[in-house]
Amino acid sequence: MVYARLIxxxxxxxxxxxxxxxxxNFLLIQLAPGDPAAILAGQAGAADxxxxxxLRERFGLDQPMYVQLWRxxxxxxxxxxxxxxxxxxxxFDLIMDRLPATLLLTGTAFVLSLVLGIVAGSMAAARVKKxxxxxxxxxxxxxxxxxxxxxxxxSVVVFSVYLGWLPAYxxxxxxxxxxxxxxxxxxxxxxxxxxxxxxxFFMAIYTRMTRTSMLDAAQQDYVKTARAKGLKPSIIQRxxxxxxxxxxxxxxxxxxxxxxxxxxxxxxxxxAWPGIGRLMFEALEQRDYxxxxxxxxxxxxxxxxxxxxxxxxxxxxxxxIKKGAS
Amino acid sequence: xxFFARFAQNRGALVGLIILLVIIAxxxxxxxxxxxxxxRMVQRPFLPPLSQDGFPLGTDTMGRNVxxxxxxxxxxxxxxxxxxxxxxxxxxxxxxxIAGYYGGLIDDVLMRFTEFFQTxxxxxxxxxxxxxxxxSITSIVLxxxxxxxxxxxxxxxxxFMSLRNREYVEAARLVGQSNTTIIIRQILPNTxxxxxxxASLMVxxxxxxESALSFLGLGxxxxxxWGYMIGAARTVIRQAWWLSFFPGVAILLTVLALNLVxxxxxxxxxxxxxxxx
Numbered sequence: 001m002v003y004a005r006l007i008x009x010x011x012x013x014x015x016x017x018x019x020x021x022x023x024x025n026f027l028l029i030q031l032a033p034g035d036p037a038a039i040l041a042g043q044a045g046a047a048d049x050x051x052x053x054x055l056r057e058r059f060g061l062d063q064p065m066y067v068q069l070w071r072x073x074x075x076x077x078x079x080x081x082x083x084x085x086x087x088x089x090x091x092f093d094l095i096m097d098r099l100p101a102t103l104l105l106t107g108t109a110f111v112l113s114l115v116l117g118i119v120a121g122s123m124a125a126a127r128v129k130k131x132x133x134x135x136x137x138x139x140x141x142x143x144x145x146x147x148x149x150x151x152x153x154x155s156v157v158v159f160s161v162y163l164g165w166l167p168a169y170x171x172x173x174x175x176x177x178x179x180x181x182x183x184x185x186x187x188x189x190x191x192x193x194x195x196x197x198x199x200x201f202f203m204a205i206y207t208r209m210t211r212t213s214m215l216d217a218a219q220q221d222y223v224k225t226a227r228a229k230g231l232k233p234s235i236i237q238r239x240x241x242x243x244x245x246x247x248x249x250x251x252x253x254x255x256x257x258x259x260x261x262x263x264x265x266x267x268x269x270x271x272a273w274p275g276i277g278r279l280m281f282e283a284l285e286q287r288d289y290x291x292x293x294x295x296x297x298x299x300x301x302x303x304x305x306x307x308x309x310x311x312x313x314x315x316x317x318x319x320x321i322k323k324g325a326s
Numbered sequence: 327x328x329f330f331a332r333f334a335q336n337r338g339a340l341v342g343l344i345i346l347l348v349i350i351a352x353x354x355x356x357x358x359x360x361x362x363x364x365x366r367m368v369q370r371p372f373l374p375p376l377s378q379d380g381f382p383l384g385t386d387t388m389g390r391n392v393x394x395x396x397x398x399x400x401x402x403x404x405x406x407x408x409x410x411x412x413x414x415x416x417x418x419x420x421x422x423x424i425a426g427y428y429g430g431l432i433d434d435v436l437m438r439f440t441e442f443f444q445t446x447x448x449x450x451x452x453x454x455x456x457x458x459x460x461x462s463i464t465s466i467v468l469x470x471x472x473x474x475x476x477x478x479x480x481x482x483x484x485x486f487m488s489l490r491n492r493e494y495v496e497a498a499r500l501v502g503q504s505n506t507t508i509i510i511r512q513i514l515p516n517t518x519x520x521x522x523x524x525a526s527l528m529v530x531x532x533x534x535x536e537s538a539l540s541f542l543g544l545g546x547x548x549x550x551x552w553g554y555m556i557g558a559a560r561t562v563i564r565q566a567w568w569l570s571f572f573p574g575v576a577i578l579l580t581v582l583a584l585n586l587v588x589x590x591x592x593x594x595x596x597x598x599x600x601x602x603x
Contacts, residue, residue, distance in 0.1 A: 142578070145530070145582040157563060157564075259448065259449070265449060265542075285543065
């Protein structure tokens with residue numbers, strides 16, 4: 001029951017946030033430079049008035065502002081994001097088409113960064129005043145400061161161009177027609193570079209967070225008790241310190257979801273990964289504002305869903321806050 | 327111990343400060359060493375590094391001097407990092423101060439507003455804002471400021487909440503100082519240390535954001551920036567790695583230096599906490 005209420009509260013909040021983003025989006029469309037109809041016609045190479053009016057009617061651009069706003073809001077409520085001006089295809093279909101690739105990439109990168117970050121962070125915490133611990137933290141700082149798109153490009157140069165180990169572009173080998181296991185293996189190979197480069201930045205954050213959190217937890221009374229009981233240090237580290245240190249990391253991971261979306265835009269651009277991040281880059285290049293704003297809305301929705309999931313995981317992991325439906 | 331002595335105790339911070347000074351020097355010396363516009367095509371394209379005098383880092387796809395672009399780009403990165411952080415402080419500090427000082431309903435409303443901005447994916451919002459406003463230094467600065475003020479507001483709010491009932495504030499109230507005076511003259515000066523530390527880290531993040539925006543082609547078309555150089559060389563990465571390599575190292579060093587300096591400032595300004603972590 002408690003969880004049902006928690007979910008309900010969060011969903012209510014999410015709907016309000018999404019509604020505000022829709023209004024915000026609509027205002028941005030009005031601010032977008034130029035007449036979308038003219039942009040479309042210009043791109044298509046024909047710009048006579050007749051054709052422009054036709055396009056305007058087709059996209060509802062000839063209606064008064066409040067009608068357009070109403071159409072826009074009610075449309076999105078029914079998952080109708082309008083058309084991509086440039087491609088003439090519903091924005092929702094385009095996004096749905098690209099969503100699985102993005103979920104695969106961000107999901108893999110998320111798990112990878114979390115696991116590696118927690119491992120590296122606990123290693124650094126166990127070696128606080130030793131050079132090896134400082135080395136881990138120095139590396140984490142360097143990864144934190146490195147531009148994601150640059151690591152992506154450099155990994156292409158090293159692992160794809162120079163060493164020739166891994167493919168640098170796309171989701172699978174075009175024209176190879178793999179099926180079943182061979183296809184999965186092919187996709188996995190294509191996933192290595194994008195997922196690793198995306199994970200590095202977040203790994204750095206989780207490493208620093210895990211270390212701080214573990215050092216804090218090590219000061220607690222229950223750790224002293226465990227030590228007094230004569231438990232082995234390795235068991236204390238794992239069972240008492242790490243478990244309690246993980247809680248703030250779950251919270252942080254939820255907050256990083258938005259960053260992850262941003263990182264995906266850059267990684268997908270470099271690796272021609274056919275996800276919504278790459279779609280956003282294409283929309284930018286073609287000044288396809290409706291598609292751009294549709295993706296923006298969708299990425300915000302994704303982040304909200306992820307936040308709700310982390311909240312639930314958190315309340316499952318820490319029974320003390322069962323009633324914390326803030 | 328003096329401020330600088332505490333700062334210098336952190337050896338990383340000292341290294342960061344030196345790197346930062348070198349980059350500032352690059353920005354200042356750029357117009358003197360490379361008086362020509364970094365956009366001018368001065369040699370044949372794709373000249374590798376060290377292959378010709380005057381072009382230590384080679385030339386790009388259009389025959390422009392990479393070394394010149396790198397020096398001029400330093401100025402843009404630092405400028406956008408500083409200005410956008412200042413704008414973010416101008417938004418975040420008052421909001422956080424008001425929310426933390428008054429509390430209650432005002433605090434509730436302002437914090438919901440802040441949360442809203444924290445929920446929206448940062449970078450995606452920045453992209454949309456710059457694309458709609460059209461790429462220019464102003465739109466980039468605004469977009470970065472709009473996505474980066476929420477942490478400032480939260481920090482300042484927390485500081486104000488813990489300080490608003492201190493004795494010196496009560497005393498100021500008793501002598502009849504107005505709320506505005508108390509906020510600006512009494513409490514704000516006492517919150518400066520954490521704000522300064524946060525601001526130095528924000529400049530670093532802003533520089534990363536700017537480079538990512540220019541990489542995607544959303545940079546100001548009139549100024550040479552590191553992100554633009556990498557973005558323009560993206561499609562020729564197989565033939566000319568150096569076009570992306572050097573600007574990337576420049577971004578990395580700048581951001582790293584600012585983070586190190588931020589840590590040093592933290593040690594120097596919050597001496598109680600330092601050395602414990």
